[in-house]
Amino acid sequence: MTVDTSPGTEDGQDPAVAPVPVSGTQAVDAAVQAAETVLTRRFGSPIGLVEPEALPGSGPATVVRARIAASPFGLPRTLVIKHYPDAPPRGAADPFAQEAVSYQLFTALPAEDRMCPELLAHDGPLRVIVIDDLGRAPTLWDRLRGQDARLAERALLSWARSLGRLHATTAGREADFEALLRRLGGFVPDEDTTPAVACARLPTLLEEAVGVGTPDDVRAYAEYVCEGSASSPYRAFSPVDLSPDNNLVTSGGVHFLDFERGLVRNALVDAANLRVPFATCDDAWALPSGMSEAMIAAWKAEVSGVWPALADNDVLSALLLDHQMLLLWVTTWADLGGAAAEISPGRVAALVSWWKDLGTHAERGGRDEVAEHAREVAKALDARFGPGLELPLYPAFR
Numbered sequence: 001m002t003v004d005t006s007p008g009t010e011d012g013q014d015p016a017v018a019p020v021p022v023s024g025t026q027a028v029d030a031a032v033q034a035a036e037t038v039l040t041r042r043f044g045s046p047i048g049l050v051e052p053e054a055l056p057g058s059g060p061a062t063v064v065r066a067r068i069a070a071s072p073f074g075l076p077r078t079l080v081i082k083h084y085p086d087a088p089p090r091g092a093a094d095p096f097a098q099e100a101v102s103y104q105l106f107t108a109l110p111a112e113d114r115m116c117p118e119l120l121a122h123d124g125p126l127r128v129i130v131i132d133d134l135g136r137a138p139t140l141w142d143r144l145r146g147q148d149a150r151l152a153e154r155a156l157l158s159w160a161r162s163l164g165r166l167h168a169t170t171a172g173r174e175a176d177f178e179a180l181l182r183r184l185g186g187f188v189p190d191e192d193t194t195p196a197v198a199c200a201r202l203p204t205l206l207e208e209a210v211g212v213g214t215p216d217d218v219r220a221y222a223e224y225v226c227e228g229s230a231s232s233p234y235r236a237f238s239p240v241d242l243s244p245d246n247n248l249v250t251s252g253g254v255h256f257l258d259f260e261r262g263l264v265r266n267a268l269v270d271a272a273n274l275r276v277p278f279a280t281c282d283d284a285w286a287l288p289s290g291m292s293e294a295m296i297a298a299w300k301a302e303v304s305g306v307w308p309a310l311a312d313n314d315v316l317s318a319l320l321l322d323h324q325m326l327l328l329w330v331t332t333w334a335d336l337g338g339a340a341a342e343i344s345p346g347r348v349a350a351l352v353s354w355w356k357d358l359g360t361h362a363e364r365g366g367r368d369e370v371a372e373h374a375r376e377v378a379k380a381l382d383a384r385f386g387p388g389l390e391l392p393l394y395p396a397f398r
Contacts, residue, residue: 027062028054031083034128035066035121042121043073049081059260060084060095065133076132079120084127088187095260096127097186102259103131104180105170105237113169115162116256124184134255140244144285144394152396153291155249160274160295162247162254164302167267170237171306174264177237189263191230195326198333199226209336210380218373222329225322232266234307234319240265242273243281271299272323275361276354279331284350286391296320321365328354332377349389352378 032052039047049066057063061082068075084096103119111118117131138146143155170177178188199222203214239246240261248255274295278284296316304311310319332351335343359374382389392398 025054027083027085028052028064030085031062031064031081031128032066034083034123034126035064035079035081035130038121038123038126038128039075039130041123043071043075045072047071047073047075049079055080059258060086061099061260075120078133080117080131080133082129082131087127091187093189093261094186096129097124097181097184098262099259100124100129101177101180101184101186102237102239102262103129105173105177109169113165115166115169115253116259134248134250137248137250140247140249140254143249144244144396146396149288149397152394155254156287156291156295157298158249159244159247159254160298161302162256163242163270164299166239166256167234167236167270167299168303168306170264171235171267171303173237174235177264192265195226195229195330198330199223199326201337202329202333205333205336206377206380210377210384212373212376212380215369215373217369221367221370222325225326229266229269229323229326232268234267234310235264236267238263238265238267238270241280242270242278244278266323267303268319268323269327271296271320272327274299275320275324275357276327276331279327279350279354282344282347285394286350286353288393288397317361318365321361321367324361325358325370328358343385345385345389346391348381348385349391352382352386352389353391355381 032049036047036049039049048069050069051067053065055063055065061084064081064083065078066081067078082099088094100119100122103116103122106114106116107119117134119129119131121130122128140155140159143152146152181188199219202222203219206212206214239256239259240263241258243258246256246258248257273279275292277287277292300310300316310316328351331354335347335351355374355378359371359378362368362371362374
């Protein structure tokens with residue numbers, strides 16, 4: 001789910017996207033009614049909501065901003081409702097449960113460690129979540145597609161710090177998360193098998209799609225990284241969906257919005273996105289030179305107190321190389337598998353840029369075989385879908 005709360009900013013910028021006007025649809029009415037019920041039950045006194053405003057989203061929830069008509073409990077003037085009317089199939093992960101439990105986990109933390117809105121109320125049978133409204137702040141995506149490079153740079157560094165703080169404050173809380181999930185009736189997902197599948201199948205796919213073979217030592221390294229990632233000791237909560245439009249840039253730092261896929265996993269899977277920025281986004285573009293390194297430094301400053309080994313630059317660089325490669329293998333397999341003919345030139349340009357970057361980092365890390373293979377893949381992708389593909393910078397940095 002992606003909620004657009006971007007119309008307006010804390011520094012007076014013009015609205016980027018206008019809210020969707022409410023038309024009195026049954027979905028909005030149902031969301032408001034569920035929220036009034038759970039708030040009244042939570043606080044023991046009727047609480048009415050007025051002026052509902054539908055917020056656009058891409059997930060299964062109906063998302064509404066509403067104003068509290070009157071309340072004696074010091075609640076915020078406006079709040080956000082997320083209503084999930086449909087239960088998932090039996091045995092499948094439940095986005096409502098994962099989101100509700102994620103907010104429960106963070107709401108139990110001190111306010112300064114809460115990298116998301118506060119959970120005000122939730123209800124399992126009604127499948128509704130009511131959270132604090134952070135206001136009409138810009139998203140990280142708004143900053144990246146804006147015109148101010150300094151604002152975009154500050155937002156990226158704030159995002160990296162917030163991601164690190166999110167990891168640091170939830171390290172060692174996997175049992176708590178799973179207990180809360182079970183209590184709400186959620187399905188505790190097994191470890192994601194996608195990396196293992198990608199590592200097994202990408203070599204054949206590269207051979208068929210672009211004519212590049214994968215040396216045995218590179219394949220063995222990928223399998224080693226995949227196995228090690230699944231058993232990593234650096235486990236913490238992850239939103240999973242790290243799209244820049246899921247992050248609000250507020251005066252108190254970047255806050256995460258979307259926890260429909262939230263779970264506890266290897267934090268270095270998230271950190272790899274600092275080297276392969278927003279790899280899962282179809283419209284991912286390039287960052288200026290040195291930006292990734294600055295973001296990694298910001299993330300490291302937050303997590304090294306919890307995981308002292310990561311304060312060692314050599315240790316951190318080696319682990320980031322591992323997960324940079326793993327993320328790129330998964331992304332390339334997903335992009336080329338079954339739909340190579342439909343992939344856009346812009347997406348191929350991103351893959352070419354990321355494979356080149358992998359070659360550079362692998363050479364610095366003493367993985368010459370990985371570096372050579374990465375450069376061959378980048379060259380073959382460009383020849384097959386280009387030539388001369390170049391990944392543009394995000395608009396704010398042009």
